[in-house]
Amino acid sequence: MKKSGSKRKKSNKKGIKTIIFKGHKDMPPCAISFANTMYNKTGKWRSIKPVILKEKCTSCLLCWKFCPEACVSIKNKRPVIDYEYCKGCGICQEVCVKGAVLLEEEKK
Ligand code: SF4
Ligand code: SF4
16 A cells, blocks of 8 residues: 655755645645536635736737636637636736736625
8 A cells, every 4th residue: 555644845956846745635724626617606716806908908818828717718819708717816917918907806
């Protein structure tokens, strides 16, 4: 039987350390999902709302490519955010080199 309960640290060339867990028992407590993303409307998590500024957007679609929730779709060659699933992580703003994504405080 494989030994559980151990982890190892690894550094890359830039000295950035990564912790590699051997299994779920090694990991600290964290949120887990009991359903797939289709049923998890992660939009409820959002405290910050990304808004795409049409006048600045060049339709490069980097936001579509990098959104971890796959909630940016393409309509008429333009990105459209599905707010039922957008969790407000802000990655779309980070990757947008045109400054076309504004992060607003979510109004609940
Ligand atoms: S990354 Fe920015 S410029 Fe590119 S499609 Fe998305 S909002 Fe538009
Ligand atoms: S904030 Fe995060 S989840 Fe929402 S559209 Fe941008 S990248 Fe996707």
